[in-house]
Amino acid sequence: MLELNVELGERSYPIFIGDNLLRDSERLGSFLGQNRPVIVTNETIAPLYLDILINTLHEHQPLVFVMPDGEQFKTLQWFERLNAFLLEHHCGRDTCLLALGGGVIGDLTGFVAACYQRGIDFIQIPTTLLSQVDSSVGGKTAVNHPLGKNMIGAFYQPQAVFIDNRVLNTLPSKEFAAGMAEVVKYGLIYDADLFARLEQHSDEIKAQHPQLLPQVIHRCCEIKAQIVAQDEKEAGLRALLNLGHTFGHAIEAHMGYGQWLHGEAVAAGMVLAAKLAVMRGWLSEQELTRIVTLLVNYDLPTSAPEQMSCQDFIAHMRKDKKNKAGRIRFILPTAFGRCELIDDVSEAELDTLFSR
Structure with missing residues (x-):
C-alpha cells in the first residue's frame, strides 16, 4: 500500500492507495471513532460497492443515502435533499459522511459536510480515476449553478482519502x-x-x-x-x-x-x-x-x-x-x-x- 499526507497543520490528513481498502474495517473504523457514519453514493456505484462498505462498517450501523448518477445532479436541490436526510435521521455533529463515488459525490458530500451544523467530518472514497487523482484531494467542495460550474461551495478538508485500486476494474x-x-x-x-x-x-x-x-x-x-x-x-x-x-x-x-x-x-x-x-x-x-x-x-x-x-x-x-x-x-x-x-x-x- 502507498500512503502520503496532505500537510495542512491541524487539518492535515492521509491519502491511502491500495487494494481492497473498502474492506479495511480497522483502518476505516479508526477514522470514524464513535462517529455515526452516513454513506453517500449514487445509483451506479451502489450495486457494485455499497454492500461491501456496509459490511465493512456493520459494527457502526451506517445510514445510506443514494442519489442519481451524473454531473446534472450536483445541484443545490440535491444538496438540500442530503441535508434533509440528515435532519430526518437526527444526525448530529458526531456524524461522519463517507463519499463513495466520483467527483459529483465527493464534491456534494463535502459541501454538505462543510455546512451541516456548521461542519461535520467526512471521508473521501473516490471510485473514478478522475476523483482519485484530483477532486478527492484538496478540500474543494461545491455544487453547480446553471450560470456556472462549482460556483457555490467551500474549502473543506476531509479526514482521509481511501483510494481502492480495485474499484477501477468496473470503471467504463x-x-x-x-x-x-x-x-x-x-x-x-x-x-x-x-x-x-x-x-x-x-x-x-x-x-x-x-x-x-x-x-x-x-x-x-x-x-x-x-x-x-x-x-x-x-x-x-x-x-x-x-x-x-x-x-x-x-x-x-x-x-x-x-x-x-x-x-x-x-x-x-x-x-x-x-x-x-x-x-x-x-x-x-x-x-x-x-x-x-x-x-x-x-x-x-x-x-x-x-x-x-x-x-x-x-x-x-x-x-x-x-x-x-x-x-x-x-x-x-x-x-x-x-x-x-x-x-x-x-x-x-x-x-x-x-x-x-
Whole structure:
C-alpha cells in the first residue's frame, strides 16, 4: 500500500492507495471513532460497492443515502435533499459522511459536510480515476449553478482519502479516459518526467498495469498535496491546477452538465490553452503536437464543440472563479512541467485562437 499526507497543520490528513481498502474495517473504523457514519453514493456505484462498505462498517450501523448518477445532479436541490436526510435521521455533529463515488459525490458530500451544523467530518472514497487523482484531494467542495460550474461551495478538508485500486476494474473506458485528462494535466503543470512516462507507457496505463497505475495515481496525489499545502485556498499557486479548466468549464456549462464529461472538456481546454501558448511563442508546434498526440492516445477529445463560438466561450469564461477586476485569467503552459497565470488575453487573440 502507498500512503502520503496532505500537510495542512491541524487539518492535515492521509491519502491511502491500495487494494481492497473498502474492506479495511480497522483502518476505516479508526477514522470514524464513535462517529455515526452516513454513506453517500449514487445509483451506479451502489450495486457494485455499497454492500461491501456496509459490511465493512456493520459494527457502526451506517445510514445510506443514494442519489442519481451524473454531473446534472450536483445541484443545490440535491444538496438540500442530503441535508434533509440528515435532519430526518437526527444526525448530529458526531456524524461522519463517507463519499463513495466520483467527483459529483465527493464534491456534494463535502459541501454538505462543510455546512451541516456548521461542519461535520467526512471521508473521501473516490471510485473514478478522475476523483482519485484530483477532486478527492484538496478540500474543494461545491455544487453547480446553471450560470456556472462549482460556483457555490467551500474549502473543506476531509479526514482521509481511501483510494481502492480495485474499484477501477468496473470503471467504463470513457470514464477512465476522462480521468487521464487530469493525469496529463499534472505532467504539463508540474512534472515533465510524468508527462514522458505517460507517453512511453500509454498501453500499460490504459490496461491498468497493477504496479504502474497506482504509482501514477500516487504521483498525481503527491503533486496536488504539495501544491495544496502551499496554497490551500487558491490565492496563487493552486490556480495552476486549473490548466484547461477555464475553457473546459465553459464547454460543460454551454453544452449542459453531463453532456461532456469533465475530463473530456478539460482535455479540449488544455489543447486550446496550448494553442494560445503557441500563438504567444511560449510553446513550439512540435510541443503542441506532443500534447495532442498524448490526449488522443488516451482516447480524449482535442477540439472544442463545433457549435460553440468564440463569444459563447467568452460569455461563460467571464464568470470563471479565477477572474479578477473583470479580467479573464488563463493558465497557459510555457514548457512541459511549467505553466503561468495570465490576464492579458484580448478578444482579438481569442478570435484568432478559435479560427485556427
